[in-house]
Amino acid sequence: MKKSSRAIFAVFTIALIAVIIAASVKEKPIVAITFDAEYPYGVPDELLEQTSEQEWLNTINEIVSIAESHDIVFQFNVLGRTAEEYPQLIKELSLSQDISCHTYSHLHQTELNSSQKEFEISKCKERVENITAREILGNRFPYTDCDNESFTFLETYDYKWDSSLWASSLAELKPYSYKGVIEFPLLTSSDWDYFIYENKTDADKFYDILYDDIISIKDKDAVYVVLLHPWVLSLDESRINSLDSFVKKLKESKIKIDSLDKIYKRLIV
Numbered sequence: 001m002k003k004s005s006r007a008i009f010a011v012f013t014i015a016l017i018a019v020i021i022a023a024s025v026k027e028k029p030i031v032a033i034t035f036d037a038e039y040p041y042g043v044p045d046e047l048l049e050q051t052s053e054q055e056w057l058n059t060i061n062e063i064v065s066i067a068e069s070h071d072i073v074f075q076f077n078v079l080g081r082t083a084e085e086y087p088q089l090i091k092e093l094s095l096s097q098d099i100s101c102h103t104y105s106h107l108h109q110t111e112l113n114s115s116q117k118e119f120e121i122s123k124c125k126e127r128v129e130n131i132t133a134r135e136i137l138g139n140r141f142p143y144t145d146c147d148n149e150s151f152t153f154l155e156t157y158d159y160k161w162d163s164s165l166w167a168s169s170l171a172e173l174k175p176y177s178y179k180g181v182i183e184f185p186l187l188t189s190s191d192w193d194y195f196i197y198e199n200k201t202d203a204d205k206f207y208d209i210l211y212d213d214i215i216s217i218k219d220k221d222a223v224y225v226v227l228l229h230p231w232v233l234s235l236d237e238s239r240i241n242s243l244d245s246f247v248k249k250l251k252e253s254k255i256k257i258d259s260l261d262k263i264y265k266r267l268i269v
Contacts, residue, residue: 080104155180
C-alpha cells in the first residue's frame with residue numbers, strides 16, 4: 001500500500017472511530033442524582049436515635065464537595081419545615097446546587113384532605129423560595145405518595161416538574177407531560193429501600209446496581225433519576241464514599257450528570 005493510500009486509510013479509520021464514539025455517547029441517558037433533604041421529619045421514629053443533626057449536616061457538606069469536585073450539580077428536594085429550621089444551610093446549598101420541594105411536613109398525600117394537600121404543596125414553595133430567593137420549579141412527594149388532586153395543586157401553584165411516579169421498566173424513563181407538569185419517572189429502589197428496608201450493608205453493591213441499569217439504557221432521551229437521602233447516607237461513611245466512586249465511574253463512562261431543574265429547562269427550549 002502506498003504512503004498516500006495508507007494516510008487516507010488512517011484518516012478514514014480515525015474518522016470512523018470518532019463517529020462510533022459520538023454515536024455511543026448520544027445513546028446514553030442523562031443521570032440526575034437527587035437528595036430528599038427532610039431531616040428530622042422524614043426519619044422514622046425508630047431510626048431517629050441512630051442519626052444526629054451534626055452527622056446529617058456533615059453528610060450534606062460531603063455531598064456538596066462531591067458535586068463541586070466533579071463539576072456537576074445535584075438536585076435537593078427540600079422539606080418546608082427543614083428549610084425553616086435550617087434556613088442558612090438551604091440558602092448556602094442553593095448557591096451551588098439546585099433546590100426543589102418535598103412538601104412542607106412530610107405527610108402521606110393520600111391521607112390528607114384537599115385543604116391539607118394544598119397547604120403542604122403551597123407552603124413549601126413559599127418558604128423555600130423566600131429563603132433561597134430563587135424560583136422553585138420542581139417537587140417530589142414524600143413516600144412518592146400522591147394522587148390526581150396532588151397534581152392539580154402542583155399546577156395551581158406553578159410547579160414545572162415532579163419526580164414521584166414510578167416506571168415499570170428501563171424503557172419508560174423518558175420525561176413526559178402529566179397533569180400539567182413534566183414528570184421524571186423513578187425506577188430503581190432508593191437508598192432507603194436498600195439499606196433500611198432490605199437491611200443490606202454493601203454500599204458498593206447498591207451503586208453497582210444503579211450503574212448496571214444506567215449503562216444498559218440506549219436512549220439519549222431517557223433520564224435516570226437516582227433517589228437518595230442524606231440522613232440514610234450519614235449512618236455509614238462507606239455510603240458517601242461509594243457515592244463518590246459511583247460519580248467517578250459515570251464520568252469515566254462519559255455519562256452526563258445533571259440536575260432535574262437543568263434538564264427541565266433544556267426540555268422546554
